[in-house]
Every structure is written in structure tokens, then in C-alpha cells.
Amino acid sequence: MSDSLIAGLDQTQLLGLYHSLVLTRAAEERLEMLQKQGHVTGEIYRSIGQEAGAAGAAFALNRQTDGTGDFLAPTVRAAGALFLFGGELVDFFRQYMGRATGPTEGKEANIHWVDFQKGIIGPVSPLGTMLEVMAGITLSFKVRGESRVGMVFCGDDASSTGAWHEGLNFSAVQRCPLILMVEANQWAFSTATRKNTRVRSFTEKAAGYGIGSESVDGTDVMAVYEAVSRAAKRARAGKGTQMVELRYYRRLGYAQHDPQDYVDPDELAMWVDRDPIDLFERRILEEGWAAESVLHKIRIRAEEECKLVAEQATGEPVPDGREAVKGVYTDTITQHPWTRTDGPYRRDGSELNT
Numbered sequence: 001m002s003d004s005l006i007a008g009l010d011q012t013q014l015l016g017l018y019h020s021l022v023l024t025r026a027a028e029e030r031l032e033m034l035q036k037q038g039h040v041t042g043e044i045y046r047s048i049g050q051e052a053g054a055a056g057a058a059f060a061l062n063r064q065t066d067g068t069g070d071f072l073a074p075t076v077r078a079a080g081a082l083f084l085f086g087g088e089l090v091d092f093f094r095q096y097m098g099r100a101t102g103p104t105e106g107k108e109a110n111i112h113w114v115d116f117q118k119g120i121i122g123p124v125s126p127l128g129t130m131l132e133v134m135a136g137i138t139l140s141f142k143v144r145g146e147s148r149v150g151m152v153f154c155g156d157d158a159s160s161t162g163a164w165h166e167g168l169n170f171s172a173v174q175r176c177p178l179i180l181m182v183e184a185n186q187w188a189f190s191t192a193t194r195k196n197t198r199v200r201s202f203t204e205k206a207a208g209y210g211i212g213s214e215s216v217d218g219t220d221v222m223a224v225y226e227a228v229s230r231a232a233k234r235a236r237a238g239k240g241t242q243m244v245e246l247r248y249y250r251r252l253g254y255a256q257h258d259p260q261d262y263v264d265p266d267e268l269a270m271w272v273d274r275d276p277i278d279l280f281e282r283r284i285l286e287e288g289w290a291a292e293s294v295l296h297k298i299r300i301r302a303e304e305e306c307k308l309v310a311e312q313a314t315g316e317p318v319p320d321g322r323e324a325v326k327g328v329y330t331d332t333i334t335q336h337p338w339t340r341t342d343g344p345y346r347r348d349g350s351e352l353n354t
């Protein structure tokens, strides 16, 4: 590759983008293995086929670790964006295995954690509500005259909730520098998106709120990167809230328990053929941005990295029953988590049955 930039990215950055894709896939595959081994007590939600949406979007933002950068609220299917924002890989494994060493100290088994310095706002479970949270955060950027944006990921089904509409309307009216990433993966549990909404593209909903929008092939990491770069530029220039729709497919069931027997196999096969990692690899090789041997090394490095940190996290402890209920905001007597063998305790640590 010559010194010329591709969409403003140099070779190191292009390979960083590739690394992000393969790291996400490797991390989720490792997680699946840990679940089969009984180390993960809850569910896991794969983003296979959607990795380019998360990586391309986060790559286009200003990621800092000192509290001065852009903000991100990922969904569970946007772990790649979380990693790019500095979310530690080891914490990803700690969280899913409920380890005391994880950011939430074993209180939940997912990526719902917060790091203000890195700009990470872990999602809360009620769908659509992160739009309202991020509208507030980005309004504060605007009021302070800071050139910062906040990105919210949400599934296509989330757009049918009241919170989504209220949050989006507020953000639009206030011209908040918020970028809404709609993960149009065509499914919500076993309900096809076409049974959830009359619109063919979520950009039609954007028009209803008077905000800028683009629809992009979510399997094409460069196209996502370029669309989000444009959206971020508009948001920073005071043009207010923006939407980017990611068109792709939820290639596995909702979570591990879902056999996906309601999916048309031919439709699924078509999307397997449009695998975002394969597509980007082909492009890199065709354009001569890097050799296959370089890509191979990056893949091996990502897999090794996941193996190492997963082993580290597996060896770490789950919280003691008394610790697990600390910091939970209730004064009622708390039953001990079902994963623990001891307890139950009162919040002051004394045993309930004494």
C-alpha cells in the first residue's frame, strides 16, 4: 500500500479496523466455549454478521480515556464498539462470568458497565431508554459548547418503544449532538421486523423527527465508517441529532437458547455469504492494502489475546455472598443470588436466619 489514505485512514488504521472485527468474533466464540464449560451462568448474545456495524461506527468517533472524548452507549450486540472505546477485554469475560474483579463486581452478567473517563455508558435493559440518557449527556455537551458527540446503539425492535420516540424527539428538538445507530438485523426474538413496523427503512422514522439520516450496508465496515464520519461531522457542526441505519441480519438466534427454527434457511445462507470479516479481507487483499500473512497474524493475535484473558478471568473469584448484595439500592431483605451456596443475608451483612 502506498502512503495514500483510504477514506482518511492509513494502513495502520485499516488494520486496526480489521483487528477490531476479528477480536469481536474471537471474544464471542471464546465466550460461547466458556458457556458450554459452565463458566457463564447467564445468556450470551452473539453479534456474528453485525461486527462491522459496531467497529466501523466506533472507529469514526473521538475515543479518549481522560473524560474528554465522545460517549458511547452500546447494545449487547455492539461489544466491538465497547472494546474500541477502551472497554477491557478481560472485563468482558469477568462480567459474563460474574467475577468479583469485574466492573460491576459480579452483580450482573453482561456488558452493562459505566466508565465516564472512557465515555462508556453501559446499556440499561428497558429497550429505547438509552436514547433518553444520551440525549441528556449530549445536551450537556451542547450547553457547554464542547465539540463532542454521543452515540447510542439500539435494535430495530427498540424503535417500537415509547422511550425511543420520546428520547429521539427530545434530542431532535434540542439539536443534541447524538448519533443513533439502528441495528436493523431484521429480528426481535422470533418476530420479524416487518411485523413490528410499517416502514421499510428506519430513515423514514428519522424524517418524522426532522433529523438527518443515512442507511448503510452494515456488513461493509468501510461504508459504516464513512457514513458515521459524515454523521459525526454534521453533529459536531451544530446540525443536531443524526441516525445511521445498519442493514444486516441477526445470523444466530436471539441468544443461545434460541434454535432459530423460524428462519428461512435460504435467507440465512444469503447473509452468511455476506460475512463482514470475509468481505473486508477480500477488499484488503484486492486493493493491496496488506498481505494475507499480515491478516493471518492479526487473527492469531486476537485469538491468543482472548484465550489468555479468558483464562485469567476464569481463575478469578466470584464475589462472596455478602459482598454481592452490597451497593444494591434497596432496604428490603435481599435473597442471596441463586448462584451462591451461602446466605441469605440482610443488607448490613447479618444472616437472615439468625
Ligand SMILES: Cc1ncc(C[n+]2csc(CCOP(=O)(O)OP(=O)(O)O)c2C)c(N)n1
Binding pocket: 077, 125, 126, 127, 128, 154, 155, 156, 157, 158, 159, 161, 183, 185, 187, 188, 189, 250, 254
Ligand atoms: C421496554 C422493553 N420491552 C421488552 C423488553 C424485552 N426484550 C429484550 S430484548 C428484546 C428484543 C430486542 O430486539 P431488537 O431491539 O431488535 O434487538 P436484537 O435482539 O435484534 O439485537 C425484547 C423485546 C425489554 N428489554 N425492554
Ligand SMILES: [Mg+2]
Binding pocket: 155, 156, 157, 183, 184, 185, 186, 187, 188, 250
Ligand atoms: Mg433486531
